[in-house]
Amino acid sequence: MLGMSLEHSGFLGVAEMLGKLDLAGMKIVEYPTTLSVRVLGYSKMKVARTITGHFSLLASLLKQRVSGKVRSVSGEARSAKPA
Numbered sequence: 001m002l003g004m005s006l007e008h009s010g011f012l013g014v015a016e017m018l019g020k021l022d023l024a025g026m027k028i029v030e031y032p033t034t035l036s037v038r039v040l041g042y043s044k045m046k047v048a049r050t051i052t053g054h055f056s057l058l059a060s061l062l063k064q065r066v067s068g069k070v071r072s073v074s075g076e077a078r079s080a081k082p083a
Contacts, residue, residue, distance in 0.1 A: 011045060012053045019061040 008016050021028055 008053065008057070011050050012057060015054055016057055019057065023061065023064060 004017065004020065006013050006016050006020075018028060
């Protein structure tokens, strides 16, 4: 998304983008795709680091939702409660 500031990249960046879009009230739709089994090589994903990163991101998004201060997609703070 143009104008969206992300702090993370890779697997965590995708989750961060979805979380920010959800908090901003944007419509999120699913685009089905077929995944295939890797034939050669191995995944570069560091599983433990990715899991702890996702837990940290979820805690951050929950804190924003509970406090009522969510960031818009472009990054500026706004209140989640209607004026």
